[in-house]
Amino acid sequence: MKVVIIGGVATGPKVAARLRRLSPEADITVIDKGSIVSYGSCGLPLFLGNLVPKIEDLRKTSAGLVRDTQYFDGTKGIKVLTQTEALAIDRAKKKVKVRSLEKGEVWELDYDYLVLATGTKEVKPPIPGLEAQNVFTVRHLDAAAQIRDLIREKKVKHATIIGAGLIGIEVADALNSPRLKVMLCESQPRVLAKLLDPDIALLVEDKMLKRGVDLRLNCRVQKLEKDEEGKVCGVVINDEKIATDLVIVAVGGQPEVALAREAGLTIGETGAIQVNQRMQTDDPFIYAGGDCVEQINTVTGHKTFVPLASTANKQGRVIADNIAGIPSEFPAISATTAFQAFDLNVGRTGLGEAQAKELGFEVLTSISTGLDAAHFYPVHGAVTLKLIAEKATGRLLGAQVCGIGEAIKRLDVLATVLKFKGTIKDIQGLDLSYAPPFATAIDVLIHAANTWENKQKGVVETITPFELMEMLNRKENITLVDVREPEETKANPVQGANTVVIPLGELRKRYEEIPQDSHVITVCELGIRGYDAACFLQSKFPRVGFLEGGMSTWGALGYKLGK
């Protein structure tokens, strides 16, 4: 059995390795245009941030072996042809025409099964000047190595990153330092527009601003300028020229489908290759997987395109199984995505709030903040969770998390709940592990579900940070009641409205200090005491609510308002 795999990163090597284990006699050839295969491109921002010492480390196995052609040959029994481009597929004859990029020779490879793992292709935004020196993308190892060399040689004092998606933000974190000013340009009005709802994105923006990143939202990059040596020296945004020494374009990629399209295979409405659940294209002898194919969203059942390394690897296994005769299907995805930047753990799964509403769901969301571990445990941090669920049934539709605390554990649990089409009630009843290093006795995730249920049942009115901002903009008659302890209030005062400060412990005695005729909104640090206070006050005042997430979410908005 001859198997040809086009693409040597993630899916391709995974297909090859699994198939080799299942089928010792198969003749397996992997071809790739690049000179390097099977590297951890997800680690490039870590390399830029000096968390990965050498670029070669991203090519090594956990046992320290470099995954080069020799490794694949000796250790795995897999032939890898680098710098080899696939030109065309002859489906009738089951041949792939290939060309050596080194020597120029062209020949044909026979296949019984062909696997397309062609990944994504770079998208260059239409900005004049991109051809200047010191303008990079961070898709390949050599570009990353060049960027780090420039920084180490102290040739970069100002770096411009175009695109505030996941990679743009990871790179901004990696480069940002007292010696290197980072400007991050984003055409959308917020960061991570594809990934996060505005209220959660705001928490990331807040942290970036506090760390000194020059964040330019609603920003049109008009052109790059270069000096007489051909090096980039400036960027023109919104008609303003800003001097810069390095530009990194991080606008993402598009599925690389040219070969598939030319071979007459169906390209889906998402622009990626259409496959069935067995990862077969229209041609049963041609499989496709990884960043060049579309997936199915587990919540909606619709086609989607969310290229992720985790998906790519899982699909590789499914493809190998099917080729080896073990029937296997790749299931729907929740589009779970996570990253760490600016000391925040950030992620999402399922649908966003706007997306869910567009799809016709009647949505109720809640935002809550809690600690990832017992507060008496020496290491603990706050985590903000947003739950997006169907109002009437409580069916979970999506979730987003952000915090310096451990958030991704909770995200994975929520991705699991999505798979089983579970509800908020299911989350409340999860028997999650508790010990002081890992959680509070009521896990922050269960606390989030309780918060959502309280809101659904109308235990007390809740106000989101955005709602509060709108109320303030409309100059509504609001009294914010800050129920925190004096030192908390002093350290981080509530901004932007009439505020009465009464610590929760004194509220039962002093509540008459609050004006009777206003809309009373209680505020604390994380939202829990505010909730407690609002429950008490609603028997005393005509209209009482509490600020969801407290200062942990309002602080970010307040900071933005203050600018």
Next chain:
Amino acid sequence: MKVVIIGGVATGPKVAARLRRLSPEADITVIDKGSIVSYGSCGLPLFLGNLVPKIEDLRKTSAGLVRDTQYFDGTKGIKVLTQTEALAIDRAKKKVKVRSLEKGEVWELDYDYLVLATGTKEVKPPIPGLEAQNVFTVRHLDAAAQIRDLIREKKVKHATIIGAGLIGIEVADALNSPRLKVMLCESQPRVLAKLLDPDIALLVEDKMLKRGVDLRLNCRVQKLEKDEEGKVCGVVINDEKIATDLVIVAVGGQPEVALAREAGLTIGETGAIQVNQRMQTDDPFIYAGGDCVEQINTVTGHKTFVPLASTANKQGRVIADNIAGIPSEFPAISATTAFQAFDLNVGRTGLGEAQAKELGFEVLTSISTGLDAAHFYPVHGAVTLKLIAEKATGRLLGAQVCGIGEAIKRLDVLATVLKFKGTIKDIQGLDLSYAPPFATAIDVLIHAANTWENKQKGVVETITPFELMEMLNRKENITLVDVREPEETKANPVQGANTVVIPLGELRKRYEEIPQDSHVITVCELGIRGYDAACFLQSKFPRVGFLEGGMSTWGALGYKLGK
């Protein structure tokens, strides 16, 4: 509405706080025998290990307020009577007779609803000499404070802990230091016998032994001896006297059900109070929750008794809701339990292997080890997972985890899968988050499920560490093939059998060095390369398997064998 709550830790305060929010007019009284309420007893080992600076820290809220009677009165509007004992319940008149332990006076409290949150009572093992000074349990703050004072005053050079359950091991970790020898005595042949299967318990034992804990299994503690001042000075185990300065009894507790039993309420077969899903006893006006009630196991549907702080808090919320008129049920539990000791993160959920077999399930288990984060990420650690599932259907029955890496995140996902009665196939298809700081591209949990499936499908023979030990004991004709890199082999050689060392990369050329007539078992560090090697070798040799978990699990057994 008058509500009396008996018990001031975990469930009791939770009922009170939630009920206060739902029902501002309710008259809520909490009584407790002790002088201190609402403290984090789970944090006592952390206090002993100096991770919690002051004992008062375990009584504080996350905002730093001490949860004393004044706090409950002022902040929550809840009356708390400490040092007050409930003597009897008059169900007909709906009254509780109580006595002040300070002043001796006796009076009655009327109730509309009564909540029993009496927790567990100390079980004293029948060992003569327990009355000596410096013999403690670690259930209460004052005992923990006394223990730490003794250690700080350098009065303890040798400590004996009786009972190697969760608390015993946490305390052993807290006390163990170069200056303080800890002897841990356990009557069972292994540690954590109620919690973990022998193969996972072994990993904990291994780490404890390497840290210098004097672990005595199958150990009968016959008596304690005291000096002329009445202080404990020795412990007699298995007819040997060992000098010791401090004894901590950590044999767990039994549900405190005396009051309920005397009031004629049903005590279940587990010995704990029987409640329905609304947490009501036989008497609809008497609720019970926390460590004094039994639960339902989500896998079996049987009654069980697993006292946990997380359960206690959730039940408190359910009780408050029902009293306030919001119908609420507490669901079945997976008995998820986790702890951190000796730098290991350890936990279990669902059924253990033996338990599942006793219940008649045909069980297939797998053990696998992987990294919790990308190997190129600077902080990463190994995690061993054991999956216990029904052989034919793949339905997950239980799981156990252990490792220096992040294991508890995976445990929570598995607890979630259990709730939805999911399968190994479901786990393989979970869309878990991936980014280098959080996981490998194929999460260790999905790797574990893949390993289980490979085993079920018979891709290649697998050998568990215990199976290998038995084969060696029977002196079977085995060749262990160590396929690691030379430096790995040198650092931690395979012990206990005929071993051939051939790194995986050379195996395809050198496999003929392996004796043809023996049972070939491949070994690597975590199990992944051994699996790869076995897949290759099975086309060349009559009988080939690989060691599950590699040296990460065999090392512990080898260490034990070597003693």
